[in-house]
Amino acid sequence: MPEETLLKDLKDYERNAEWFSAKYAEIAKKYEGKTVAVKDQRIVTVKATLDETLKEFELKKEDINSIYIATIPEKAIAFIL
Amino acid sequence: MKIPLRIHKQFDELMVSATAIIKAPHVRRPLPLEFLVDTGSPWIALAPRDVRKTNIPISVLKKPEKYVTILFAGAKFWRYLLENASVYLVDELGKMVKIDLPTVSVLWPTKGKPEEFDSIPSVLGCDFITIGEFHLHFDPNNATAFLGKPEKQ
Numbered sequence: 001m002p003e004e005t006l007l008k009d010l011k012d013y014e015r016n017a018e019w020f021s022a023k024y025a026e027i028a029k030k031y032e033g034k035t036v037a038v039k040d041q042r043i044v045t046v047k048a049t050l051d052e053t054l055k056e057f058e059l060k061k062e063d064i065n066s067i068y069i070a071t072i073p074e075k076a077i078a079f080i081l
Numbered sequence: 082m083k084i085p086l087r088i089h090k091q092f093d094e095l096m097v098s099a100t101a102i103i104k105a106p107h108v109r110r111p112l113p114l115e116f117l118v119d120t121g122s123p124w125i126a127l128a129p130r131d132v133r134k135t136n137i138p139i140s141v142l143k144k145p146e147k148y149v150t151i152l153f154a155g156a157k158f159w160r161y162l163l164e165n166a167s168v169y170l171v172d173e174l175g176k177m178v179k180i181d182l183p184t185v186s187v188l189w190p191t192k193g194k195p196e197e198f199d200s201i202p203s204v205l206g207c208d209f210i211t212i213g214e215f216h217l218h219f220d221p222n223n224a225t226a227f228l229g230k231p232e233k234q
Contacts, residue, residue: 001104003177006102006169006177007169007175007177009112009113010101010102010171010177011171014100021087024090035199049196051133054133065113066113081119
């Protein structure tokens, strides 16, 4: 994969990640325990699991390189690494 | 040179994450991933969710000679090694930065299904900061975070 493509993917992904971070409280409240996919600074898919999300994009033959995908932890659970 | 890090809030507190792409043999789908910057981790490590996103076949990876099982986020994981890896990030000028690493750790649960751990992020640990010759700046009160290093003369 050429470096220009990697760079574009990194920048597009970062924009989606920033959008998600800014709206995290609102998204987490609405989609607790779900997997959310963000493309072009909007939520495009909400599924029960990551595998379902990946499968949906695969079936649509959609490139996931710039898509920010996050699984929202359940409200009562935090983790310390 | 500075690599900006993203400050975000989770569990009511601020955390710092980096966006990076890992390229290595066996990474079938190199794509951007989110890494929590974690100086409590000795290694850069891919969590099970990102192993699946990047389509890395666990069965072909070797385990290390030392520290084969690790405790992470309260669960036990096998540690595998992705050898001859390159990590790509973007600096503050929008240019690509590439850091070569001998290995990236890959985590896979010793028990249970990998999807049970999908909230757990990959981490950017101390080996990456050391090999990349970075210093880490995090000032939550002024909302600044970056990996920095002096420009080469």
